[in-house]
Amino acid sequence: MDIIKETSLTLGEAYMTKKIDIEGSIQDVIESLYNNKESFLCNGVKYASLLKMATNNIKNSKKNIEFHYDIGNDFYKLWLDDTMTYSCGYFKSKDDILTTAQKNKKRSTK
Structure with missing residues (x-):
């Protein structure tokens, strides 16, 4: 999924961590992917909309929220200040x- 959302970053990380191996010039491979009319990189809008339909639904959103935020205050107390404000x-x-x-931020948004 990341390959569609953040292609350059994902390809670069996969190459650096040896998840993919490229024979020959990496520049030639990347240019080939971007220039190929059949490549998902060339049809990013089409693939991005398919990806959105597949991954962004109410069930997955609820799971994502629970996974990332419903973990209790003990975790947040480790790195948030006394106001427990999860914002810049x-x-x-x-x-x-x-x-x-954090108090300045709260005052400025009223």
């Missing part, structure tokens, strides 16, 4: 700490 803070000055920045 607004640092007004270089002396602001994370808690101050």
Whole structure:
């Protein structure tokens, strides 16, 4: 699935981690993939819409939310500040700490 969403990154990582092996010039292979009219890289819109239909549904969305967020506060306490705000803070000055920045953010969105 990642190959369609982030082709360059996925191919590069697969090559670096030796999940794929390329004989000859890597540049020739990549150019061939991009220039081939039958390649999914050339028909990215078509494949992306198929991928979206296959992966983005209510059942999968609920599973994704549960997997990533329904893990309890003990985990979040390890790396969030006292406000438990899961968002970027607004640092007004270089002396602001994370808690101050999170409170600044909350004030600025009201």
